[in-house]
Amino acid sequence: MTSRLPGFYELPHSERLRIVGQFAGLSDDELRSLGQFGILTAGLADVFIENAVGTFSLPLGVATNFLINDREILIPMAVEETSILAAASHGAKLARAGGGFKCSATEPVMTGQIQLFVDAYTDEDRATLEANHDALIAYANRGHDSLISRGGGARELDWRWIPEIKSIIVHLHVDTRDAMGANIVNTMAEKLAGMLGGLLCCETGLRILTNFTERRLAKAECLVPKAALESREYRAEDVVDRIVKAWEFAWYDVYRATTNNKGIMNGIDPVLIATGNDWRAIEAGAHAWTARDGTYRPMAKWSKDLDGNLVGSLELPMAVGTVGGVTKLHPTAKAAMRLLGLPDARELAGICCAVGLAQNLSALRALASEGIQRGHMDLHKKNLDLMAANRGPRTGASKN
Protein backbone atom coordinates (compact mmCIF):
# COMPACT_ATOMS: atom_id res chain seq x y z
CA MET A 1 0.00 0.00 0.00
CA THR A 2 1.35 3.38 -0.93
CA SER A 3 -0.01 6.90 -0.83
CA ARG A 4 1.89 7.64 -4.06
CA LEU A 5 -0.99 7.83 -6.52
CA PRO A 6 0.24 9.52 -9.70
CA GLY A 7 -2.61 10.59 -11.98
CA PHE A 8 -5.18 10.05 -9.21
CA TYR A 9 -6.86 13.34 -10.08
CA GLU A 10 -7.44 12.16 -13.66
CA LEU A 11 -9.38 9.05 -12.66
CA PRO A 12 -13.19 8.94 -12.58
CA HIS A 13 -14.68 9.41 -9.10
CA SER A 14 -15.79 5.80 -8.82
CA GLU A 15 -12.21 4.69 -9.42
CA ARG A 16 -10.78 7.22 -6.94
CA LEU A 17 -13.24 5.97 -4.35
CA ARG A 18 -12.41 2.32 -5.06
CA ILE A 19 -8.68 3.03 -4.55
CA VAL A 20 -9.33 4.94 -1.32
CA GLY A 21 -11.55 2.13 -0.05
CA GLN A 22 -8.94 -0.48 -0.84
CA PHE A 23 -6.20 1.61 0.79
CA ALA A 24 -8.02 1.91 4.12
CA GLY A 25 -10.16 -1.24 4.00
CA LEU A 26 -13.39 0.76 4.05
CA SER A 27 -16.80 -0.88 4.10
CA ASP A 28 -19.43 -0.21 1.44
CA ASP A 29 -21.31 2.00 3.93
CA GLU A 30 -18.19 4.02 4.64
CA LEU A 31 -17.52 4.44 0.94
CA ARG A 32 -21.08 5.61 0.40
CA SER A 33 -20.61 8.18 3.19
CA LEU A 34 -17.41 9.49 1.61
CA GLY A 35 -18.68 9.45 -1.93
CA GLN A 36 -21.84 11.62 -1.62
CA PHE A 37 -21.98 14.66 -3.88
CA GLY A 38 -25.49 15.91 -3.17
CA ILE A 39 -26.40 19.32 -4.52
CA LEU A 40 -22.78 20.12 -5.40
CA THR A 41 -22.43 17.43 -8.11
CA ALA A 42 -19.21 15.62 -8.89
CA GLY A 43 -18.46 18.02 -11.74
CA LEU A 44 -18.50 21.08 -9.49
CA ALA A 45 -16.50 19.34 -6.77
CA ASP A 46 -13.82 18.81 -9.43
CA VAL A 47 -13.97 22.48 -10.37
CA PHE A 48 -13.26 23.47 -6.77
CA ILE A 49 -10.59 20.98 -5.74
CA GLU A 50 -8.32 18.24 -7.01
CA ASN A 51 -8.71 14.58 -6.09
CA ALA A 52 -12.35 15.00 -5.00
CA VAL A 53 -14.01 11.79 -3.89
CA GLY A 54 -17.19 13.30 -2.40
CA THR A 55 -18.48 16.17 -0.30
CA PHE A 56 -18.79 16.80 3.42
CA SER A 57 -22.21 17.87 4.74
CA LEU A 58 -22.73 20.37 7.54
CA PRO A 59 -26.02 21.50 9.04
CA LEU A 60 -27.22 24.78 7.56
CA GLY A 61 -29.39 26.85 9.87
CA VAL A 62 -30.88 30.30 9.94
CA ALA A 63 -30.24 32.75 12.77
CA THR A 64 -33.26 34.89 13.54
CA ASN A 65 -33.95 38.32 15.09
CA PHE A 66 -31.25 40.23 13.20
CA LEU A 67 -31.89 43.87 12.47
CA ILE A 68 -28.90 45.32 10.64
CA ASN A 69 -28.83 48.95 9.55
CA ASP A 70 -32.62 48.92 10.03
CA ARG A 71 -33.02 45.95 7.69
CA GLU A 72 -34.72 42.73 8.81
CA ILE A 73 -32.45 39.88 7.83
CA LEU A 74 -32.21 36.11 8.28
CA ILE A 75 -28.65 34.81 8.58
CA PRO A 76 -27.65 31.50 6.95
CA MET A 77 -25.03 29.68 9.02
CA ALA A 78 -23.31 26.37 8.19
CA VAL A 79 -21.86 24.82 11.34
CA GLU A 80 -21.84 21.65 13.40
CA GLU A 81 -21.73 23.02 16.98
CA THR A 82 -24.84 22.83 19.18
CA SER A 83 -26.12 26.18 20.46
CA ILE A 84 -24.40 28.49 17.95
CA LEU A 85 -27.61 29.30 16.07
CA ALA A 86 -29.52 29.69 19.33
CA ALA A 87 -26.82 31.98 20.74
CA ALA A 88 -26.58 34.14 17.61
CA SER A 89 -30.37 34.53 17.53
CA HIS A 90 -30.46 35.37 21.22
CA GLY A 91 -27.67 37.96 20.87
CA ALA A 92 -29.53 39.50 17.93
CA LYS A 93 -32.71 39.67 20.02
CA LEU A 94 -30.88 41.54 22.79
CA ALA A 95 -29.33 43.98 20.29
CA ARG A 96 -32.70 44.42 18.61
CA ALA A 97 -34.10 45.86 21.83
CA GLY A 98 -31.68 48.76 21.29
CA GLY A 99 -32.35 49.21 17.55
CA GLY A 100 -30.26 46.35 16.18
CA PHE A 101 -26.77 46.50 14.71
CA LYS A 102 -25.23 49.46 12.93
CA CYS A 103 -22.66 48.24 10.43
CA SER A 104 -20.16 49.89 8.12
CA ALA A 105 -17.09 48.95 6.11
CA THR A 106 -14.10 50.67 4.56
CA GLU A 107 -13.43 50.55 0.83
CA PRO A 108 -12.49 46.97 -0.11
CA VAL A 109 -8.73 47.46 -0.35
CA MET A 110 -6.49 44.40 -0.39
CA THR A 111 -2.71 44.44 -0.18
CA GLY A 112 -0.09 42.45 -2.05
CA GLN A 113 3.51 42.09 -0.88
CA ILE A 114 6.55 41.99 -3.14
CA GLN A 115 9.91 41.16 -1.61
CA LEU A 116 13.02 42.74 -3.14
CA PHE A 117 16.42 41.45 -2.04
CA VAL A 118 18.98 44.28 -1.75
CA ASP A 119 22.17 44.57 0.31
CA ALA A 120 21.10 47.93 1.69
CA TYR A 121 18.20 50.32 1.28
CA THR A 122 19.69 53.43 -0.29
CA ASP A 123 18.43 56.96 -1.02
CA GLU A 124 18.69 55.98 -4.65
CA ASP A 125 16.30 53.05 -4.11
CA ARG A 126 13.82 55.35 -2.43
CA ALA A 127 14.09 57.93 -5.21
CA THR A 128 13.63 55.26 -7.90
CA LEU A 129 10.53 53.84 -6.21
CA GLU A 130 9.04 57.30 -5.67
CA ALA A 131 9.75 58.41 -9.24
CA ASN A 132 8.15 55.27 -10.68
CA HIS A 133 5.18 55.04 -8.33
CA ASP A 134 2.56 56.10 -10.89
CA ALA A 135 4.07 54.06 -13.71
CA LEU A 136 4.09 50.98 -11.48
CA ILE A 137 0.41 51.50 -10.58
CA ALA A 138 -0.48 51.96 -14.26
CA TYR A 139 1.41 48.78 -15.12
CA ALA A 140 -0.33 46.84 -12.34
CA ASN A 141 -3.71 47.97 -13.69
CA ARG A 142 -2.96 46.98 -17.27
CA GLY A 143 -5.24 44.13 -18.36
CA HIS A 144 -7.71 44.69 -15.48
CA ASP A 145 -10.23 46.74 -17.45
CA SER A 146 -13.26 45.01 -15.98
CA LEU A 147 -12.10 45.71 -12.40
CA ILE A 148 -11.37 49.32 -13.32
CA SER A 149 -14.76 49.73 -15.03
CA ARG A 150 -16.34 48.58 -11.74
CA GLY A 151 -14.47 51.35 -9.88
CA GLY A 152 -11.61 49.21 -8.56
CA GLY A 153 -7.94 48.82 -9.40
CA ALA A 154 -4.44 49.31 -7.98
CA ARG A 155 -4.33 52.53 -5.97
CA GLU A 156 -1.06 52.98 -4.16
CA LEU A 157 2.37 51.56 -3.42
CA ASP A 158 4.38 51.92 -0.25
CA TRP A 159 7.33 50.02 1.11
CA ARG A 160 9.51 49.39 4.11
CA TRP A 161 12.99 48.04 4.72
CA ILE A 162 13.54 44.96 6.87
CA PRO A 163 17.30 44.90 7.54
CA GLU A 164 17.27 41.44 9.18
CA ILE A 165 16.27 39.83 5.88
CA LYS A 166 17.91 42.47 3.65
CA SER A 167 14.62 43.06 1.91
CA ILE A 168 12.54 45.97 0.76
CA ILE A 169 8.92 44.88 1.12
CA VAL A 170 6.71 46.72 -1.32
CA HIS A 171 2.99 46.85 -0.55
CA LEU A 172 0.59 47.19 -3.45
CA HIS A 173 -2.88 48.36 -2.37
CA VAL A 174 -5.69 47.33 -4.67
CA ASP A 175 -9.39 48.11 -4.49
CA THR A 176 -10.92 44.77 -5.49
CA ARG A 177 -14.56 45.93 -5.21
CA ASP A 178 -16.88 42.94 -4.64
CA ALA A 179 -14.20 40.32 -5.26
CA MET A 180 -12.33 38.83 -2.32
CA GLY A 181 -9.44 39.70 -4.55
CA ALA A 182 -6.74 37.12 -3.84
CA ASN A 183 -6.35 36.23 -7.52
CA ILE A 184 -6.36 39.84 -8.68
CA VAL A 185 -3.77 40.90 -6.10
CA ASN A 186 -1.53 37.89 -6.63
CA THR A 187 -1.59 38.41 -10.39
CA MET A 188 -0.70 42.08 -10.02
CA ALA A 189 2.02 41.35 -7.45
CA GLU A 190 3.67 38.75 -9.67
CA LYS A 191 3.54 41.08 -12.65
CA LEU A 192 4.93 44.04 -10.72
CA ALA A 193 7.77 42.01 -9.23
CA GLY A 194 9.46 41.82 -12.64
CA MET A 195 9.29 45.57 -13.15
CA LEU A 196 10.45 46.32 -9.59
CA GLY A 197 13.34 43.86 -9.87
CA GLY A 198 14.39 45.59 -13.11
CA LEU A 199 14.16 49.08 -11.63
CA LEU A 200 16.24 48.26 -8.56
CA CYS A 201 18.46 45.73 -10.36
CA CYS A 202 17.78 43.16 -7.66
CA GLU A 203 16.48 39.69 -7.17
CA THR A 204 12.85 39.33 -6.14
CA GLY A 205 11.48 37.03 -3.46
CA LEU A 206 7.84 36.36 -2.61
CA ARG A 207 4.91 37.97 -4.44
CA ILE A 208 1.70 37.29 -2.58
CA LEU A 209 -1.22 39.03 -0.89
CA THR A 210 -1.30 39.50 2.86
CA ASN A 211 -4.33 38.22 4.74
CA PHE A 212 -3.70 40.94 7.30
CA THR A 213 -6.11 43.15 5.36
CA GLU A 214 -5.89 46.17 7.64
CA ARG A 215 -7.28 48.45 4.92
CA ARG A 216 -10.38 46.31 4.47
CA LEU A 217 -12.19 46.61 7.77
CA ALA A 218 -15.80 46.15 8.76
CA LYS A 219 -17.50 47.26 11.93
CA ALA A 220 -20.66 46.40 13.84
CA GLU A 221 -21.99 48.31 16.83
CA CYS A 222 -24.96 47.81 19.13
CA LEU A 223 -26.54 49.11 22.29
CA VAL A 224 -28.38 46.75 24.59
CA PRO A 225 -30.80 48.49 26.94
CA LYS A 226 -29.99 47.27 30.43
CA ALA A 227 -33.60 46.16 31.00
CA ALA A 228 -33.15 43.52 28.27
CA LEU A 229 -30.43 41.87 30.36
CA GLU A 230 -32.44 41.17 33.50
CA SER A 231 -31.96 37.52 34.49
CA ARG A 232 -33.36 35.10 37.04
CA GLU A 233 -30.20 35.35 39.16
CA TYR A 234 -29.01 38.91 38.56
CA ARG A 235 -30.44 42.40 38.35
CA ALA A 236 -30.03 44.06 34.94
CA GLU A 237 -27.39 46.52 36.29
CA ASP A 238 -25.34 43.63 37.62
CA VAL A 239 -25.49 41.74 34.33
CA VAL A 240 -24.18 44.83 32.49
CA ASP A 241 -21.34 45.19 35.00
CA ARG A 242 -20.53 41.50 34.88
CA ILE A 243 -20.41 41.53 31.06
CA VAL A 244 -18.03 44.49 31.10
CA LYS A 245 -15.90 42.69 33.68
CA ALA A 246 -15.91 39.56 31.49
CA TRP A 247 -14.62 41.70 28.64
CA GLU A 248 -11.91 43.18 30.90
CA PHE A 249 -10.87 39.65 31.85
CA ALA A 250 -10.28 38.93 28.15
CA TRP A 251 -8.47 42.25 27.66
CA TYR A 252 -5.88 41.38 30.30
CA ASP A 253 -5.65 37.62 29.83
CA VAL A 254 -4.67 35.84 26.64
CA TYR A 255 -6.18 32.53 27.76
CA ARG A 256 -9.59 34.13 28.12
CA ALA A 257 -9.12 36.32 25.02
CA THR A 258 -8.56 33.22 22.91
CA THR A 259 -11.78 31.55 24.06
CA ASN A 260 -13.68 34.83 23.79
CA ASN A 261 -12.49 35.20 20.20
CA LYS A 262 -13.26 31.58 19.39
CA GLY A 263 -16.82 32.48 20.36
CA ILE A 264 -16.80 35.45 17.97
CA MET A 265 -15.55 33.27 15.13
CA ASN A 266 -18.36 30.82 16.05
CA GLY A 267 -20.61 33.47 14.55
CA ILE A 268 -18.49 34.64 11.65
CA ASP A 269 -17.15 31.38 10.20
CA PRO A 270 -20.56 29.75 9.63
CA VAL A 271 -21.72 32.78 7.62
CA LEU A 272 -18.50 32.68 5.61
CA ILE A 273 -18.96 28.97 4.93
CA ALA A 274 -22.63 29.37 3.99
CA THR A 275 -21.78 32.17 1.54
CA GLY A 276 -18.79 30.35 0.03
CA ASN A 277 -16.15 32.66 1.48
CA ASP A 278 -12.59 31.88 2.54
CA TRP A 279 -12.92 31.52 6.31
CA ARG A 280 -9.25 30.60 6.75
CA ALA A 281 -8.24 33.99 5.32
CA ILE A 282 -10.65 35.85 7.60
CA GLU A 283 -9.56 33.82 10.65
CA ALA A 284 -5.88 34.59 9.99
CA GLY A 285 -6.56 38.29 9.44
CA ALA A 286 -8.85 38.60 12.46
CA HIS A 287 -6.35 37.05 14.88
CA ALA A 288 -3.43 39.10 13.51
CA TRP A 289 -5.51 42.28 13.75
CA THR A 290 -6.48 41.61 17.32
CA ALA A 291 -2.81 41.19 18.25
CA ARG A 292 -1.65 44.22 16.27
CA ASP A 293 -0.31 46.12 19.30
CA GLY A 294 1.79 43.08 20.24
CA THR A 295 -0.71 41.59 22.70
CA TYR A 296 -3.54 39.27 21.76
CA ARG A 297 -6.76 41.04 22.78
CA PRO A 298 -10.51 40.35 22.71
CA MET A 299 -11.81 41.23 19.24
CA ALA A 300 -14.92 43.06 20.43
CA LYS A 301 -15.27 45.85 23.01
CA TRP A 302 -17.98 46.13 25.66
CA SER A 303 -18.66 49.08 27.94
CA LYS A 304 -21.45 50.78 29.86
CA ASP A 305 -22.91 54.09 28.70
CA LEU A 306 -23.99 56.95 30.98
CA ASP A 307 -27.51 55.51 31.27
CA GLY A 308 -26.16 52.13 32.34
CA ASN A 309 -26.85 50.38 29.02
CA LEU A 310 -24.43 47.94 27.45
CA VAL A 311 -22.56 49.17 24.37
CA GLY A 312 -20.62 46.84 22.08
CA SER A 313 -18.53 47.10 18.96
CA LEU A 314 -16.54 44.76 16.78
CA GLU A 315 -14.13 45.88 14.08
CA LEU A 316 -12.21 43.33 12.05
CA PRO A 317 -10.45 42.91 8.72
CA MET A 318 -13.16 41.28 6.62
CA ALA A 319 -12.04 40.31 3.11
CA VAL A 320 -15.23 38.75 1.81
CA GLY A 321 -16.28 38.48 -1.80
CA THR A 322 -19.68 38.35 -3.42
CA VAL A 323 -18.59 37.78 -7.00
CA GLY A 324 -16.57 34.99 -8.52
CA GLY A 325 -15.39 31.69 -7.15
CA VAL A 326 -17.44 29.57 -4.81
CA THR A 327 -19.94 32.35 -4.03
CA LYS A 328 -21.16 32.28 -7.59
CA LEU A 329 -20.79 28.56 -8.34
CA HIS A 330 -21.94 26.72 -5.23
CA PRO A 331 -25.75 26.34 -5.42
CA THR A 332 -26.16 26.56 -1.63
CA ALA A 333 -23.89 29.61 -1.36
CA LYS A 334 -25.87 31.26 -4.15
CA ALA A 335 -29.15 30.59 -2.34
CA ALA A 336 -27.64 31.81 0.94
CA MET A 337 -26.65 35.06 -0.75
CA ARG A 338 -30.22 35.46 -2.03
CA LEU A 339 -31.50 34.81 1.49
CA LEU A 340 -29.29 37.66 2.69
CA GLY A 341 -30.77 39.92 0.01
CA LEU A 342 -27.72 39.83 -2.30
CA PRO A 343 -25.51 42.15 -0.25
CA ASP A 344 -22.38 43.60 -1.85
CA ALA A 345 -19.01 42.73 -0.32
CA ARG A 346 -19.00 45.66 2.11
CA GLU A 347 -22.52 44.88 3.32
CA LEU A 348 -21.68 41.21 3.75
CA ALA A 349 -18.56 42.19 5.71
CA GLY A 350 -20.73 44.24 8.07
CA ILE A 351 -23.22 41.38 8.44
CA CYS A 352 -20.38 39.03 9.43
CA CYS A 353 -19.26 41.45 12.14
CA ALA A 354 -22.83 41.80 13.41
CA VAL A 355 -23.14 38.03 13.75
CA GLY A 356 -19.75 37.83 15.51
CA LEU A 357 -20.84 40.55 17.92
CA ALA A 358 -24.21 38.87 18.55
CA GLN A 359 -22.44 35.60 19.29
CA ASN A 360 -20.05 37.29 21.72
CA LEU A 361 -22.89 39.14 23.43
CA SER A 362 -24.86 35.96 23.93
CA ALA A 363 -21.84 34.03 25.25
CA LEU A 364 -20.80 36.83 27.64
CA ARG A 365 -24.35 37.30 28.91
CA ALA A 366 -24.63 33.61 29.71
CA LEU A 367 -21.11 33.36 31.15
CA ALA A 368 -21.61 36.46 33.26
CA SER A 369 -24.88 35.16 34.70
CA GLU A 370 -26.10 31.55 34.80
CA GLY A 371 -23.14 30.07 32.86
CA ILE A 372 -23.33 28.41 29.45
CA GLN A 373 -23.86 24.84 30.51
CA ARG A 374 -27.55 25.19 31.33
CA GLY A 375 -28.45 26.21 27.76
CA HIS A 376 -25.85 23.91 26.19
CA MET A 377 -26.93 20.91 28.20
CA ASP A 378 -30.61 21.47 27.39
CA LEU A 379 -29.78 21.34 23.71
CA HIS A 380 -27.27 18.55 24.09
CA LYS A 381 -29.72 16.42 26.06
CA LYS A 382 -32.39 16.97 23.44
CA ASN A 383 -29.95 15.69 20.80
CA LEU A 384 -28.97 12.67 22.87
CA ASP A 385 -32.61 11.79 23.61
CA LEU A 386 -33.46 12.00 19.94
CA MET A 387 -30.47 9.95 18.90
CA ALA A 388 -31.29 7.33 21.53
CA ALA A 389 -34.82 7.19 20.17
CA ASN A 390 -33.15 6.69 16.79
CA ARG A 391 -34.95 9.59 15.25
CA GLY A 392 -31.74 11.34 14.15
CA PRO A 393 -29.96 14.35 15.63
CA ARG A 394 -31.74 17.64 16.01
CA THR A 395 -30.87 20.89 17.73
CA GLY A 396 -33.31 23.40 19.07
CA ALA A 397 -33.09 27.05 19.97
CA SER A 398 -33.39 27.68 23.68
CA LYS A 399 -33.44 31.44 24.03
CA ASN A 400 -34.43 32.81 20.67
Ligand code: MEV
Ligand atom coordinates in the same frame (compact mmCIF):
# COMPACT_ATOMS: atom_id res chain seq x y z
C1 MEV B 1 -18.01 27.96 22.82
O1 MEV B 1 -17.90 27.41 21.52
C2 MEV B 1 -17.72 29.45 22.79
C3 MEV B 1 -17.60 30.11 24.15
O2 MEV B 1 -16.64 29.42 24.94
C4 MEV B 1 -17.17 31.52 23.92
C5 MEV B 1 -16.78 32.28 25.17
O3 MEV B 1 -16.35 31.65 26.15
O4 MEV B 1 -16.86 33.52 25.12
C6 MEV B 1 -18.91 30.05 24.92
